Amino acid sequence: METLREASLYRPRNGLLECLVCERRCRIPPGKRGYCRTRANRDGKLYTLVYGDISAMESRPIEIKPFFHFYPGSSAMTFSTWGCNMACPWCQNWHLSRRAAEPARANYVSPGSMVEAAIRGGDRGVCASFQEPALLFEYLLDVFKLAREKGLYSCAVSNGYMTEKALEKLGEAGMDAIKIDIKGDAEVYKKHLGGLDAGVVWRNAEKARDMGLHVEMVNLIVTGVNDSPEQIRGLVVEHLERLGPWVPLHFTRYFPAYRFTASPTQVSVLEKAYTTAREMGVQYPYVGNLPGHRYENTYCHGCGKLLIEREGYRLKRYKVTHEKKCPFCGAEIPLVA
Ligand code: SF4
Structure with missing residues (x-):
């Protein structure tokens, strides 16, 4: 089977196989799968079951990820497989x-076909998204390498829970950018995500930035979970301490999905999060899932003038110069284009 390949990050441990793709570090007994159900111990070897098993694939605007400071206005061939290493009760892609x-029922797309599809469709890059990209680890190493050879960018939309080794390898393979979801503070991870460690996510965001990747952070504000002013202030403090003022921070609107029925995030909560972040020093905060809202636009940090106007996931106006400067005051705008 084409989608069954020996995994590249694991080690034997006390008669089990320890998977080293994400910080769950599952210790998998013979004949069993890890938590995400994409990796299996068969005859003393760990296998990925999803190499190139593509559950969804389509050309999408980069703004939908959201990336607002990475090739604005471009599109990326976006793809996913099955499973996840987290189980958010409000998952939008459950x-x-x-x-x-x-x-046995895999839909195999070779790395070459994936990159070809991007080129044929006029995309500027490829993007692993929808579920946790790290589960496609071995496949991404091949797709990203090929994409770079063909002059495309590579990016991922991740929950940021991979191991440092996995992140390093993805960077070496050609990953240019990563959007990381931070779900909230330690309490949110403890209560809603089975005790996972929020510190791992921040560690990886910092590491990705230090590796030279373009990083944007997203906080889905879920009603009754992480929407108090104290939680939002705490998240902004962490963002500033770990990543500094220049990494964009998006606050996106939650809608009921999967097992979560609380009402959608109030617009006033998102607006307050935006102004809090701005006042505390984040230079490029945004709101998301509010099409046409003024806080989805990019304003120059120097003079406050409107530089990129967005409508939904499309650009309506783009005023940043070729030199990536504000045409009004000359400030350098931190974006990759
Ligand atoms: S990638 Fe899957 S099998 Fe590996 S440690 Fe994470 S959850 Fe476990």
């Missing part, structure tokens, strides 16, 4: 993330 990989 039909992909909660399904176990089934190698």
